[in-house]
Amino acid sequence: MLARILRICFCLLVLLGLQGAALWKQRSHEAVGWGYEADTLRCAIRLDRSAAMRRNVGFNYELLGAFGDDNGSYMRIFQPMPSPDCWRQLACDSLSIVVCDVTDTIPEAWRDTLLFSLPVKGDIVWAVRRDKTRLLNAINFWYSEFQGEAFYRQMSRRYFRSYNTDYLRSLLNKGPVQGLSPYDDLIRRHAERIGMDWRLLSAIIFHESQFNIDAMSNRSAKGLMQVRDVTADHYGIPTDDLFDPDVNIRVGTMLFDDLLRDFRAEGLDSANVIKFALASYNSGGGALAKRRAEAFDMGLNPNDWDDVAVAYNRYSTVTPAYIEAILDTYRLYQQIIE
Numbered sequence: 001m002l003a004r005i006l007r008i009c010f011c012l013l014v015l016l017g018l019q020g021a022a023l024w025k026q027r028s029h030e031a032v033g034w035g036y037e038a039d040t041l042r043c044a045i046r047l048d049r050s051a052a053m054r055r056n057v058g059f060n061y062e063l064l065g066a067f068g069d070d071n072g073s074y075m076r077i078f079q080p081m082p083s084p085d086c087w088r089q090l091a092c093d094s095l096s097i098v099v100c101d102v103t104d105t106i107p108e109a110w111r112d113t114l115l116f117s118l119p120v121k122g123d124i125v126w127a128v129r130r131d132k133t134r135l136l137n138a139i140n141f142w143y144s145e146f147q148g149e150a151f152y153r154q155m156s157r158r159y160f161r162s163y164n165t166d167y168l169r170s171l172l173n174k175g176p177v178q179g180l181s182p183y184d185d186l187i188r189r190h191a192e193r194i195g196m197d198w199r200l201l202s203a204i205i206f207h208e209s210q211f212n213i214d215a216m217s218n219r220s221a222k223g224l225m226q227v228r229d230v231t232a233d234h235y236g237i238p239t240d241d242l243f244d245p246d247v248n249i250r251v252g253t254m255l256f257d258d259l260l261r262d263f264r265a266e267g268l269d270s271a272n273v274i275k276f277a278l279a280s281y282n283s284g285g286g287a288l289a290k291r292r293a294e295a296f297d298m299g300l301n302p303n304d305w306d307d308v309a310v311a312y313n314r315y316s317t318v319t320p321a322y323i324e325a326i327l328d329t330y331r332l333y334q335q336i337i338e
Contacts, residue, residue, distance in 0.1 A: 041068060041096040044078045044086045046104075047124070049214055053101075056124055057214040058182055058245070059159040060099045063120065066151075067142055079214050079243045090114070090129060097135075098127045118143060158182040163211060165329055168336055177336045181211040183224065183245055190249045194257040199333035201253065203326045204278070213245050225252025256281060268303055275305035275323055279312075283319045 043064050047053045061077060068075035078095075087110035089095040100106075102116055102125045117126040117139045128136050146152050159182045162168075171177055180202045181187065187205065191198035208226040209215035221228045222242040229239040235254055241247040259277035268276060280288045291311040292302035300307035309320040 040074045040076050042076045042078070042094065043097040043099070044089070044095050045099045045214070046086050047099065047101060047214075049212075049216075054210065054212040054214070055159045055182075056121060057212070059155065060120065060124065061213060061243075061245070062155060062159075062182075064097070064099070066146065067139065070142060070146075071138060077244070078240075084110070087114075090127065093129065096128065096132070097139075100125065100127055163206070165206070165332060169332060172335060180333055180337060181205065183211065183249070186246055186249055190253045194253050194260075196253070196257070196260075197330075199337065200274070200326075200330045201249075201256075203329040203333055204256070204281070205249070205252075206329055207322065207326050213243055213248070223248035225249060227251045227255070231255055259285075266303070272303065272305050275327075276308075278323045278326060279305070279308070279319050282322045283312075287319075 045057055045060055045064075047057050047060070049057075057079070061079075064075045064077055067073075084107050086095060086098050087107060090098050091110055091113045099120075101123050102119070103123045106114070113130055114127045115130050115132070115136050117128070117136060119125055120143065126139055128139070158179065161178075163181055168177060168180075180199065183205070184198075184202070187201050188198045191201040205211060205224050209224050211224065213224055215224070215226065216222055217226055219228070224245055225248055227242050227248055229242070232239045232242055232251055235251055237247060237251050242251070256277060259280050260273055263273040263276045276288065279291075288308075291308050294311040294314075295308045296302045298311065300310060302308060305323070309323075312319050
C-alpha cells in the first residue's frame with residue numbers, strides 16, 4: 001500500500017513539474033515576444049523577376065508558409081509586380097509582411113514607417129510596420145531557431161543548387177541525382193493523381209518557367225506551368241491563387257490530363273497522344289486544329305505529329321521546337337533519376 005501511495009505521489013510531482021515547465025516556457029516566450037498568432041497574415045513578395053532572384057521568390061514563399069505553420073497563422077501570400085503600392089499597403093495595415101531586398105530604393109514617404117527583420121538570404125529581409133514589434137520579434141526569434149533545423153538546410157539546398165539541364169547532363173556518370181527541382185514532391189503528387197510520369201511533368205515545368213513560381217508571360221500566363229486566368233476560371237480555381245505552386249501545378253495537370261484524354265479518345269498512339277497534348281498546351285487547341293487541317297490538305301497525316309509539324313513550320317518553329325526540347329529533357333530526366 002505504501003509503495004502504491006509513493007508511486008501516485010511521484011506521478012503527481014512529475015505532472016506538476018511538466019505543467020510548470022510549460023507555463024515557464026510560455027511566459028518566457030511572451031516576455032521576449034516569441035510567437036505571433038493571427039488568423040491570417042497578408043504577405044507580398046516584392047522581388048524583381050531577374051534570373052538572380054527567381055529562386056529567392058520560391059524560397060521565401062515556402063519560408064513564409066513555414067513561419068505561418070509554426071505560429072498558427074494562415075499566410076495569404078501575394079506576388080505583385082514591384083511597385084511602391086506595397087509600401088502604402090503595408091503602412092495602411094493591408095499587408096502584414098513584405099519580402100524585399102533591403103538595398104532597393106524604398107520611397108521616402110514610407111521608409112520611416114518600416115522595420116526590417118534579420119537578413120533571410122543575402123540582402124533579403126521581411127519588412128513590417130514600425131508598430132508591429134511583436135510580429136518582428138516573432139519573425140527574428142523563429143528564423144534564428146529555424147536556421148538550425150535540418151529542414152531549413154534541405155530547403156536551401158533545394159532552392160539554391162543548379163537544375164540547369166547542361167549541369168544535370170554532366171552528372172550522368174557521377175552517381176544518382178538528388179532531385180530535378182525544388183518542387184519534386186508536389187510534382188510527384190500531382191503527376192501520380194493523373195497517372196503521368198512525374199519526370200515528363202517536370203520537363204514541361206522546366207521549359208514553361210524554369211521552375212520559377214513568379215513567372216509571367218507577355219500573355220499573362222502565370223506561375224510554374226504558365227496557367228492563364230481563363231483556364232483557372234474553367235476549373236473553378238481563384239486566379240489570385242495561381243502563383244501558389246501547389247495550385248498552379250494542380251490546374252496545369254488538370255488541363256494536360258484533359259488534353260491527353262481528348263487525343264486518346266481519337267485513337268492516336270501513345271507517342272502521338274503526348275506530342276499532340278504538348279502542342280495543344282503550347283499553341284492552343286484552335287491553332288493545332290488548323291495545322292492538322294492544313295496537313296491533311298497537303299496530303300499528310302493529320303494524326304501523326306511529324307506530319308503536322310511540317311504544317312506548323314510553314315508559320316513558326318516555336319511549337320515543334322518546344323515539343324522536341326521537352327522530350328529531350330524528359331529523356332535526360334529518365335536517365336538520371338527514378
